[in-house]
Amino acid sequence: xxxxxxxxxxxxxxxxxxxxxxxxxxxxxxxxxxxxxxxxxxxxxxxxxxxxxxxxxxxxxxxxxxxxxxxxxxxxxxxxxxxxxxxxxxxxxxxxxxxxxxxxxxxxxxxxxxxxxxxxxxxxxxxxxxxxxxxxxxxxxxxxxxxxxxxxxxxxxxxxxxxxxxxxxxxxxxxxxxxxxxxxxxxxxxxxxxxxxxxxxxxxxxxxxxxxxxxxxxxxxxxxxxxxxxxxxxxxxxxxxxxxxxxxxxxxxxxxxxxxxxxxxxxxxxxxxxxxxxxxxxxxxxxxxxxxxxxxxxxxxxxxxxxxxxxxxxxxxxxxxxxxxxxxxxxxxxxxxxxxxxxxxxxxxxxxxxxxxxxxxxxxxxxxxxxxxxxxxxxxxxxxxxxxxxxxxxxxxxxxxxxxxxxxxxxxxxxxxxxxxxxxxxxxxxxxxxxxxxxxxxxxxxxxxxxxxxxxxxxxxxxxxxxxxxxxxxxxxxxxxxxxxxxxxxxxxxxxxxxxxxxxx
Amino acid sequence: xxxxxxxxxxxxxxxxxxxxxxxxxxxxxxxxxxxxxxxxxxxxxxxxxxxxxxxxxxxxxxxxxxxxxxxxxxxxxxxxxxxxxxxxxxxxxxxxxxxxxxxxxxxxxxxxxxxxxxxxxxxxxxxxxxxxxxxxxxxxxxxxxxxxxxxxxxxxxxxxxxxxxxxxxxxxxxxxxxxxxxxxxxxxxxxxxxxxxxxxxxxxxxxxxxxxxxxxxxxxxxxxxxxxxxxxxxxxxxxxxxxxxxxxxxxxxxxxxxxxxxxxxxxxxxxxxxxxxxxxxxxxxxxxxxxxxxxxxxxxxxxxxxxxxxxxxxxxxxx
Numbered sequence: 174x175x176x177x178x179x180x181x182x183x184x185x186x187x188x189x190x191x192x193x194x195x196x197x198x199x200x201x202x203x204x205x206x207x208x209x210x211x212x213x214x215x216x217x218x219x220x221x222x223x224x225x226x227x228x229x230x231x232x233x234x235x236x237x238x239x240x241x242x243x244x245x246x247x248x249x250x251x252x253x254x255x256x257x258x259x260x261x262x263x264x265x266x267x268x269x270x271x272x273x274x275x276x277x278x279x280x281x282x283x284x285x286x287x288x289x290x291x292x293x294x295x296x297x298x299x300x301x302x303x304x305x306x307x308x309x310x311x312x313x314x315x316x317x318x319x320x321x322x323x324x325x326x327x328x329x330x331x332x333x334x335x336x337x338x339x340x341x342x343x344x345x346x347x348x349x350x351x352x353x354x355x356x357x358x359x360x361x362x363x364x365x366x367x368x369x370x371x372x373x374x375x376x377x378x379x380x381x382x383x384x385x386x387x388x389x390x391x392x393x394x395x396x397x398x399x400x401x402x403x404x405x406x407x408x409x410x411x412x413x414x415x416x417x418x419x420x421x422x423x424x425x426x427x428x429x430x431x432x433x434x435x436x437x438x439x440x441x442x443x444x445x446x447x448x449x450x451x452x453x454x455x456x457x458x459x460x461x462x463x464x465x466x467x468x469x470x471x472x473x474x475x476x477x478x479x480x481x482x483x484x485x486x487x488x489x490x491x492x493x494x495x496x497x498x499x500x501x502x503x504x505x506x507x508x509x510x511x512x513x514x515x516x517x518x519x520x521x522x523x524x525x526x527x528x529x530x531x532x533x534x535x536x537x538x539x540x541x542x543x544x545x546x547x548x549x550x551x552x553x554x555x556x557x558x559x560x561x562x563x564x565x566x567x568x569x570x571x572x573x574x575x576x577x578x579x580x581x582x583x584x585x586x587x588x589x590x591x592x593x594x595x596x597x598x599x600x601x602x603x604x605x606x607x608x609x610x611x612x613x614x615x616x617x618x619x620x621x622x623x624x625x626x627x628x629x630x631x632x633x634x635x636x637x638x639x640x641x642x643x644x645x646x647x648x649x650x651x652x653x654x655x656x657x658x659x660x661x662x663x664x665x666x667x668x669x670x671x672x673x674x675x676x677x678x
Numbered sequence: 679x680x681x682x683x684x685x686x687x688x689x690x691x692x693x694x695x696x697x698x699x700x701x702x703x704x705x706x707x708x709x710x711x712x713x714x715x716x717x718x719x720x721x722x723x724x725x726x727x728x729x730x731x732x733x734x735x736x737x738x739x740x741x742x743x744x745x746x747x748x749x750x751x752x753x754x755x756x757x758x759x760x761x762x763x764x765x766x767x768x769x770x771x772x773x774x775x776x777x778x779x780x781x782x783x784x785x786x787x788x789x790x791x792x793x794x795x796x797x798x799x800x801x802x803x804x805x806x807x808x809x810x811x812x813x814x815x816x817x818x819x820x821x822x823x824x825x826x827x828x829x830x831x832x833x834x835x836x837x838x839x840x841x842x843x844x845x846x847x848x849x850x851x852x853x854x855x856x857x858x859x860x861x862x863x864x865x866x867x868x869x870x871x872x873x874x875x876x877x878x879x880x881x882x883x884x885x886x887x888x889x890x891x892x893x894x895x896x897x898x899x900x901x902x903x904x905x906x907x908x909x910x911x912x913x914x915x916x917x918x919x920x921x922x923x924x925x926x927x928x929x930x931x932x933x934x935x936x937x938x939x940x941x942x943x944x945x946x947x948x949x950x951x952x953x954x955x956x957x958x959x960x961x962x963x964x965x966x967x968x969x970x971x972x973x974x975x976x977x978x979x980x981x982x983x984x985x986x987x988x989x990x991x992x993x994x995x996x997x
Contacts (some may be wrong), residue, residue: 219759231977240719240844240946279780291958291960292958294821296821299833301833330903338836338840339840339843340836340839340840341845342836357709374850390861449769464963505819511830512828512830513822513829513830513833514827514828514829514830515804515826515827515829515831516825516826516827517761517821517825517826518821518825518827519761519824519825520821520824521761521822521823522759522761522794522795522825523892524806525787525794525795525956526956526957526958528963529787529956529957529963530957532789533949533950533957534785534929536949536951537945537946540945540946540949541942541945541946544940544941544942548938561751580808581960582957582958582960582961583894583897583960583963586894586960586961586964586965587901589946589947589965590901590905590946590947590964591952591997592946593905593942593943593947594904594905594908594943594948596939596943596946597942598908600935600938600939600942601908601912601939602933604931604934604935608931612922617907620915620919620920622913624908624911624915626914627855627856627859627908627911628911630855630907631852631855631856631903631904631907631908631911632700632857632904632905632907633902633904634742634848634904635848635849635851635854635900635901635903635904635907636842636846636848636850636853636900636901636904637847637848637851638844638845638847638851638900639848639897639900640842640845641840641844642837642840642843643837643841643844643893646837646863646893647893647897650894650897650901650964651897651900654901654904670803676824
C-alpha cells in the first residue's frame with residue numbers, strides 16, 4: 174500500500190519527537206555537573222555546569238555513588254594539595270587542590286522529558302513586595318538580586334523568574350529542584366539590610382559599594398569559640414571583610430571623636446561597633462584602641478550561633494555566618510518581601526506519584542483499546558485509532574521536551590484528557606465515513622472535519638484563559654491540552670482520515 | 679438538601695434509558711411516534727435538574743458565602759503530606775484542639791493498596807502546623823519524609839477570583855466560537871445552554887459530595903467547557919447540515935456516535951476516578967470533575983440540546 178503524504182508527515186513528526194525525547198539517554202553512564210562554585214579551583218580549570226563526568230583519576234563513573242565514593246576515598250585535607258584528573262564529555266581537567274572539587278553533581282537525566290516540582294520534588298516560592306505593587310522592571314531587579322544571593326549561598330539548580338497574573342500583579346517565582354535548603358524562606362524573603370553603626374552613625378552597609386570583599390574560608394573565616402551557655406551551647410563565628418576606601422575613611426572620622434575605656438580585657442574605645450540586620454542588633458564589637466582614627470580597610474565581623482548540643486551550636490554558627498556573608502556580598506533587597514506561597518515537595522512522594530501516573534496511563538490505554546475493539550470488532554480500525562492516540566501523546570511529549578517544559582501533574586492530566594478528545598474525533602471520522610455511503614468519501618470526511626474543527630476551536634478558546642489565571646500555576650494543563658489537540662488537527666487527524674479513506678476505497 | 683441530592687442523581691441514570699430504548703427501537707418504527715410526541719417532555723427533565731442545581735447552589739451560596747468549598751490552595755493555609763503509614767487518630771486527637779479546621783486525606787498506592795501518605799490540611803500557618811505535628815509524631819519533618827504547601831490567604835483569594843474570571847472568559851470565548859460555527863441563533867444558544875448546564879449541575883454535585891475544590895479542580899471546569907461541547911457540535915451539525923434521512927434518524931445517528939464518544943471519554947477518566955488515591959490531588963480533581971461533567975453532558979446534550987434542535991427544525995420546516 175502506498176503511503177500518502179499525510180502519513181509520511183506523521184511518521185516524520187513521530188521520528189522528530191523521538192529525537193526530541195531521546196529515551197536512549199537512560200543508557201548513558203556518568204554524572205552531570207549541576208553547579209561549580211565561582212572562583213574555585215574547579216571553576217578556574219574550566220569545569221562547567223552541564224558537563225558529564227565520565228572518569229575520575231582513571232576510574233569509571235557510572236552513578237552518583239561511584240563519584241562520591243571516589244572523592245571521599247581521596248581524603249582531602251588542608252595543606253596537602255592533591256591531583257585530581259576529571260575526564261568529562263568535553264575534555265580532561267586536572268585539578269591541584271587541598272579540598273574536594275567545588276562542584277555539585279547529579280545523576281544524568283534518563284531522557285529529555287523534564288518533570289515538574291510536584292513529581293520530581295523541590296521547592297517553589299511565590300514572592301511579592303510587602304504593601305507595594307511592583308512594576309515589571311522592579312521585579313526584574315529583584316530577580317537579579319535574589320539569583321545572586323542564592324548563587325553566593327551555594328544553592329544550585331535554581332530557576333528564578335517573574336510572573337504576572339490576570340489582574341496585573343507581578344510576582345517573583347523561585348523554583349529549586351531537589352533537596353530544599355533549610356533556610357530558603359530567609360534567603361528569599363529576608364530583606365538583608367545590613368548596617369554597621371557606631372552610636373547612631375552608620376559606618377558602612379552591606380553590598381559592594383562599601384564592602385569590597387568578604388573572606389569565606391581559611392584563616393579569615395571560622396568558628397571561634399564554643400561555650401556552655403544558660404540553656405545549651407553558644408558558639409561565635411568570625412570572618413574578615415574589606416571595606417572600600419570611602420567606608421574606611423568614614424570609620425576613621427567617627428572613631429577619632431571617641432574616647433578610651435580601660436577594661437580588664439584591655440583598652441577599647443568607649444563606643445562599640447553595632448551590627449544590625451534588618452534593624453535587629455546581631456552583635457556589638459569592641460573597637461581596640463589602635464583603631465582610633467585610623468583608616469583601616471580590614472574589619473573583623475563576628476556573631477553567635479546557639480544550640481542544645483555543642484554540635485548544633487557549631488552548625489548554627491556556621492549557617493549564620495554563611496547567611497551573613499551572603500548578605501554582605503549581595504547587599505540588601507530593595508523592598509521588604511513577603512512569601513505568599515511556599516511549597517516544598519518531597520522527592521520520595523513525587524517518585525511514588527510518577528509511578529502511579531505511569532500505571533494509570535497504561536491502564537487508560539488498555540481500557541480504551543478494549544472498548545474500541547468491542548465496538549468496531551475490526552483489528553485494523555481499532556489499531557489505527559490506538560496508534561493515532563499513542564502518536565498524539567508521544568508527539569505532545571516530544572514538543573514538551575523540545576521546549577523544556579516541566580511536566581507537572583496537571584500537564585500530564587492534560588495529555589490524558591487530550592487523548593480522550595483525540596479518540597472522540599476519530600470516532601466522528603469513522604462514523605461519518607462508514608455511513609452515508611451514497612455521498613463521496615471526500616464529502617463525508619469534510620463533514621467530519623467540520624465537527625472536529627469546531628470542537629478544536631472551542632477547546633482552545635476554553636483553555637486559553639488558564640495561561641494567565643493564578644500566576645500561571647496551571648499553565649501546564651492548558652499548554653499540553655492545546656498542544657495535544659493542535660497536533661491532532663495538524664498531523665494525526667489528517668493522517669487518520671487518510672487511513673480510513675484508504676480502507677473505505 | 680439531601681432529597682435534592684438523590685433527586686438530581688437518579689433521574690440522570692433513569693432517563694438515559696428511556697431515550698436509548700426509544701431511539702434504538704426506532705428503526706422498527708414502533709416508538710418513533712412516542713419520541714415525536716413527547717420530546718418536549720424530555721426537555722423538562724434536564725431543566726428541572728438544572729433548576730434544582732441552581733437552587734441548591736443559591737442556598738449553598740447564602741449559607742457559605744461562596745458557591746463551592748475551597749481547599750487551602752484557594753482559601754489560604756497549609757497542606758502537609760507526611761510520607762508513610764501515619765496513625766491518623768493520634769494525629770487528629772493532638773491537632774483538633776489547636777487547629778479546629780484540620781482535615782485529613784489518605785493516599786494509597788495504586789497496585790498494592792498500601793498507604794503511602796497522609797495529607798493534613800488546615801488554614802493555619804505552615805510553621806505552626808509543622809511544629810505541632812512534629813511534636814506529636816516525635817520526629818522532624820524534612821523534605822525526605824514530607825511535603826509542605828503553604829498559600830497565603832490574600833494570594834489564594836486572588837487566585838480564586840482569577841480562576842472564576844477565567845471560567846467566565848472561557849465560557850464567553852466558547853460561546854463566540856459556537857456562534858461563528860453555526861451562525862444561527864437558536865441552535866447556537868441551545869449548545870451554549872447545554873454547556874452552561876454541564877457546569878452548573880456538576881458544581882452542585884461537587885458541593886453535595888462536599889469536595890473541596892483546588893485550583894486544578896476549577897481548571898477542570900474550564901476543560902469541561904471544551905470537552906463537553908463536541909457532542910453538541912456533532913448533534914447540531916448532523917441535524918442542520920446534512921439532509922439524509924429524517925430529523926429523527928439524524929439525531930439518532932448523532933446520538934449513537936456521541937454516546938460512544940462520551941463512553942470512551944469516561945473510560946479515559948474513570949480509572950483515575952476509581953483509583954482516586956495515590957495520585958497528586960490536582961490530578962484526582964481534574965479527572966473527578968471531568969467524570970461528573972461528562973455524565974451530566976449525556977443528559978444535557980441528548981435531552982436538552984436534542985429537544986431544542988428538533989423543535990427548531992420543526993419550526994423551520996427542516997425535515
